[in-house]
Every structure is written in structure tokens, then in C-alpha cells.
Amino acid sequence: MLKNIILLVSTTVLLFANGYSQTNNNFKDKLFAEYEDMYDMHNSSELSKINTSTTIQDSNTTLIGRWAHGPCRFVDIQDSISCFSDGGNLVMMNISDPNNVKQLSSMITPGIIEDIKISGDYVYIVMGYGGFCIINISDPENPIEESIFYTNAIAVGVDIKGDYAYIADIYGLKVIDISDPVNPVETGFYDTDGWAYKVAIQGNYAYVAGMSEGLIVIDISDPANPTKIASFDTGDRAYRITVNGDYAYIADGWDGLRIIDISDHANLQETGFIDIGGFASEVVLQDSCAYMAYGWGLKIIDISDPANPEKIGEFDTDCTVSGVAIQGNYTYLANEDDG
Numbered sequence: 001m002l003k004n005i006i007l008l009v010s011t012t013v014l015l016f017a018n019g020y021s022q023t024n025n026n027f028k029d030k031l032f033a034e035y036e037d038m039y040d041m042h043n044s045s046e047l048s049k050i051n052t053s054t055t056i057q058d059s060n061t062t063l064i065g066r067w068a069h070g071p072c073r074f075v076d077i078q079d080s081i082s083c084f085s086d087g088g089n090l091v092m093m094n095i096s097d098p099n100n101v102k103q104l105s106s107m108i109t110p111g112i113i114e115d116i117k118i119s120g121d122y123v124y125i126v127m128g129y130g131g132f133c134i135i136n137i138s139d140p141e142n143p144i145e146e147s148i149f150y151t152n153a154i155a156v157g158v159d160i161k162g163d164y165a166y167i168a169d170i171y172g173l174k175v176i177d178i179s180d181p182v183n184p185v186e187t188g189f190y191d192t193d194g195w196a197y198k199v200a201i202q203g204n205y206a207y208v209a210g211m212s213e214g215l216i217v218i219d220i221s222d223p224a225n226p227t228k229i230a231s232f233d234t235g236d237r238a239y240r241i242t243v244n245g246d247y248a249y250i251a252d253g254w255d256g257l258r259i260i261d262i263s264d265h266a267n268l269q270e271t272g273f274i275d276i277g278g279f280a281s282e283v284v285l286q287d288s289c290a291y292m293a294y295g296w297g298l299k300i301i302d303i304s305d306p307a308n309p310e311k312i313g314e315f316d317t318d319c320t321v322s323g324v325a326i327q328g329n330y331t332y333l334a335n336e337d338d339g
Helices: 024-040 045-049
Strands: 004-008 013-016 021-023 063-067 075-078 081-086 089-094 102-108 115-119 122-126 132-136 144-149 155-161 164-169 172-177 185-191 198-202 205-209 215-219 227-232 240-244 247-251 257-261 269-274 282-286 289-293 297-302 310-316 323-327 330-334
Touching: 075 115, 075 323, 075 330, 081 115, 081 323, 081 330, 115 155, 122 155, 122 164, 155 198, 164 198, 164 205, 198 240, 205 240, 205 247, 240 282, 247 282, 247 289, 282 323, 289 323
Parallel strands: 004 330
Antiparallel strands: 013 021, 013 063, 075 081, 081 089, 089 102, 115 122, 122 132, 132 144, 155 164, 164 172, 172 185, 198 205, 205 215, 215 227, 240 247, 247 257, 257 269, 282 289, 289 297, 297 310, 323 330
């Protein structure tokens, strides 16, 4: 069933001392190029020579101001509150009436937002070089930054379980104790030997979308000693992951949707696959459907039979879709430069 679609809007300008502005497209291209360089050099001795504080003003220009709006790439929803990324801004909306959404607040964050997770009274965001930030939204009209934790890497994915945040970055999986939001503390780390891109927690396990490393399963029963117990080559690059019951659903780039049976970690098996006709970059589940960002819109896949996923709907946005969230009968798309 094709749901109602809501798009979220944003743009970016950075001001430089040489008198010109640079739009978010150029900024994004350079930022992603730096990310890819870091990823490709993960196992190289040259990695130690990279200054992770490098930003786009490291030429003959000096950054003198910041208007932090930018690509809308991630969105999460809790009850009637939607949080979405607007470049270096976190925007909170009241979506209780989808026909009349209202902005509650917007706050500048320390970096470009790479993932968002709402849990209780807090929003947890990761910001690439900017690290991990905890924001109190008990009053969504007046969000308060509680703390920033620098991961000393490129933080690109986050999930929350209880008193712990699990952060995917260029080096692997970091486990952060967030029981005191003002003072987050790293308690454990696992080096994935590749770029851990996104992470989903179920039970005592972290399921990591490991780009070219595919699916990586990490035992987190002891937060101080996370341990890899299994992996599975998904074919292309595992970008996003959602876990539900016995299955992991992976947005695997040009290889579409991969459905992996995770009921036996000692024997991971691919149950189903579908080529969605584009670059699969996000997957979110509701009922018996997977909602997938594929580059230029949304694909809806019937996964009631995991062995035979079938496309049942689509919506083209004519621009890049990066993030998807669902609330009731509505699907919210983070639509890059078009909102």
C-alpha cells in the first residue's frame, strides 16, 4: 500500500573570507570524498597521518561564518515529534496533524548530522568528525545540548539500548555509557576491519552494516568487551540495516535488498533478495513491508514471504532520498537538497 508522503526541506551556505559562498553540494562532495579516503585507508599505516579535524577551509580560504542549513538526510519519529537533519541543524516538528505540521524548534549542531535516534526525552545524533551529541528534548520547543563525545573517528551511525549508545564509525563499533547524559563514557570498542556504517541492536547483539564487509554480528552482552561472532558477505556495500525477529534487512547499494536469516549466528544464510532498480540506501519496516530509499524516491517491498520479496509500490521524488521514517499511515522522506 502506497502511503502518504511528506518531504522535509533544507539548504546550506558557508561564508568564506575570499568573498564567495559554497553550496551544500560542493561541501557534501568533498566531505564524502574525505570519508571514502578514510575508509579505503582503514587498514593502511597511512591512516595515522590523516588529521580528522580537516575541513573544507584548509585551502587558501578561512571560514568566517556559518549558516548551518544543509542536506536533509536523516529523520526519526517518536509519537507526535519528528526530528530531521538540516545540514548542521536539528529541526523538531509537531506532526500530530500531518496536514498541518508545525516547526517547534531548530538548533545548530557541532557538525553535519549523519544519523538520528530518538529515545525517551533525548535525541542522539552522530556528526561525522563532530562526534556524538546528546540533546534533551523534554521540552521540544527548547532543546538543550547535554553533552558532546568525540569518537576520534568519523561517527556515521547510532542506535540506543537502555543505558548504552552504539556508534558505528570508520574504525568499528563503539559502546558508550549514556546513563549520565551530561557525561557519556566509552565502555567498549570492537574494530570491524572495515567501515562500520550503520548499526541496529536486537537483544544482546549489534548488527552492523559494514559497507564492503557486509553484515557483521557483534555480541554486546558484555558492554566492556563487544565480540564479533559472525559475518556475511552481502555482495555490494551494506549501507543500512534493520533487524526484526529472525531476519536482518540490508540496503545493499546496487545489490538492492538483502534478507538474511540470523536465527543461527553460526550459519547466516541469505533468505531472499530483490533488485529494486536503483541504489538502495535505506530500509525501514512496517507490518509486512520494507520501505526503501533507492536514490530517486521510495520503493515499497512486500516481505511477508522473506524468500520472495516483491515490489508493490513506488514514489519518485526526482531527487535523492536518504532517510525514511514511518508513523501510522504516513511515510516521511529525508529528501536531500529538496527537503
